[in-house]
Amino acid sequence: MRWPINRLLLVLGLAATAYAAALLAWGDGRTVSLSVLWSTAGLQAAGLCLLSYVLRGLRWRLWMAHYSRHFGWVEGLRLYLAGYAFTPTPGNVGEAMRGLMLAKQPLPLLQSLAIFGAERLADLVCLLLLCVPALLWLLMHSAFQHIAGWLMGLAVVALLVLAVLMLVVWRNRQRLQKRFDWLQEAWACLAVRPPIWFGLTLAAWAAQGVAVWLICRALDVHMMLPTAIGFYAVAMVAGAVSALPAGLGGMELVLAGLLVAQSASAAEALTITVMVRLLTLWLAVAIGVLALLYSALIRKDIRF
Numbered sequence: 306m307r308w309p310i311n312r313l314l315l316v317l318g319l320a321a322t323a324y325a326a327a328l329l330a331w332g333d334g335r336t337v338s339l340s341v342l343w344s345t346a347g348l349q350a351a352g353l354c355l356l357s358y359v360l361r362g363l364r365w366r367l368w369m370a371h372y373s374r375h376f377g378w379v380e381g382l383r384l385y386l387a388g389y390a391f392t393p394t395p396g397n398v399g400e401a402m403r404g405l406m407l408a409k410q411p412l413p414l415l416q417s418l419a420i421f422g423a424e425r426l427a428d429l430v431c432l433l434l435l436c437v438p439a440l441l442w443l444l445m446h447s448a449f450q451h452i453a454g455w456l457m458g459l460a461v462v463a464l465l466v467l468a469v470l471m472l473v474v475w476r477n478r479q480r481l482q483k484r485f486d487w488l489q490e491a492w493a494c495l496a497v498r499p500p501i502w503f504g505l506t507l508a509a510w511a512a513q514g515v516a517v518w519l520i521c522r523a524l525d526v527h528m529m530l531p532t533a534i535g536f537y538a539v540a541m542v543a544g545a546v547s548a549l550p551a552g553l554g555g556m557e558l559v560l561a562g563l564l565v566a567q568s569a570s571a572a573e574a575l576t577i578t579v580m581v582r583l584l585t586l587w588l589a590v591a592i593g594v595l596a597l598l599y600s601a602l603i604r605k606d607i608r609f
Contacts, residue, residue, distance in 0.1 A: 341576070346523035359382060360506075364506060368497060369404070390590060401418050406608060408607060428510070518533035526567065526568070537560065537581070560574075
C-alpha cells in the first residue's frame with residue numbers, strides 16, 4: 306500500500322495555515338507574545354511534552370509486542386512518532402495508520418485499528434480522572450457551581466458508561482467477535498499489563514498538564530498544579546468530543562475560557578493557549594513529519 310506523501314504534506318500545510326489564520330483573527334487587537342517559549346519555563350514545558358510523547362511511544366511498543374512486532378527502544382519510538390504526522394485528522398483517526406505503514410510485517414487493518422481503539426480508550430479514562438481537580442475548582446466558585454455540577458455528573462456518567470460498556474463487551478466477546486472484531490482486539494490490548502499502560506498513559510497526560518502550569522506561572526497566571534492539569538484535561542476531552550481534527554477549535558475555546566475564569570486576561574489566555582497547542586500538538590506533528598520522512602526515505606522501514 307502506498308501513501309501519497311505530497312498530499313499529506315499539503316493537508317498538514319493547509320491545516321497549519323488555517324490554524325494560524327484563526328489565531329491571528331482571534332488575537333486581533335490583543336498582545337500575543339510567544340517569547341516565553343524560549344525561557345527556562347518554556348524549555349521545561351517542551352521537555353515535559355517530549356517526555357509525554359516518549360511515554361505514549363512505550364505504550365504503543367507494548368501493544369505492538371502483543372502482536373509479535375518487537376522493536377528496539379529507539380526504533381519503536383521513531384516509528385511511533387512518525388504516526389503523529391497524521392494527528393490533524395478527524396478524531397485523530399489517521400494515527401491508526403502506524404501499524405499499516407510498516408515496510409516489514411505491517412499489521413493487518415483489524416489489529417492496527419485495535420491498537421488505535423485501545424489508545425483512545427486509555428486516553429479517555431486517564432483524562433477523565435485528571436479532570437477531577439478542575440471540576441472541584443469549579444465547585445469552589447459559586448459562579449460556576451451549576452456548570453461544575455453538570456460537568457461532574459457527565460464525567461461520572463461517562464466513566465460508568467465506559468465501565469459498563471467494557472463489561473458488556475467482555476461478557477459478550479464471543480458473540481460480538483464476528484461483527485466487531487477490532488473491538489475484541491482492542492480489549493485484548495487493554496488486557497495486556499493494565500498497570501503498565503495505565504501508568505504510562507496517566508503520566509503522559511499529567512506531564513503535559515504540568516507543562517501548562519509552567520507556562521501559566523511564567524505569564525503570572527497563578528493556580529494550583531492539580532487545577533492546571535485539570536483545566537488541560539477538560540479542554541482535551543472537549544476537543545475529543547468535538548471530533549474535529551486534533552480537537553482544533555474546541556480545545557482552544559475551552560482552555561482559554563477556563564483561564565479567563567481563573568482571572569487571566571484575554572491576551573494571557575490566548576498566549577497560554579497558543580503555546581500549549583504549539584507544544585502539545587504542532588511540535589508532535591512537526592516531529593512526526595520528520596520521523597516519517599526519515600523512516601520512509603532513509604531507513605525505508607515505512608512504506609508509502
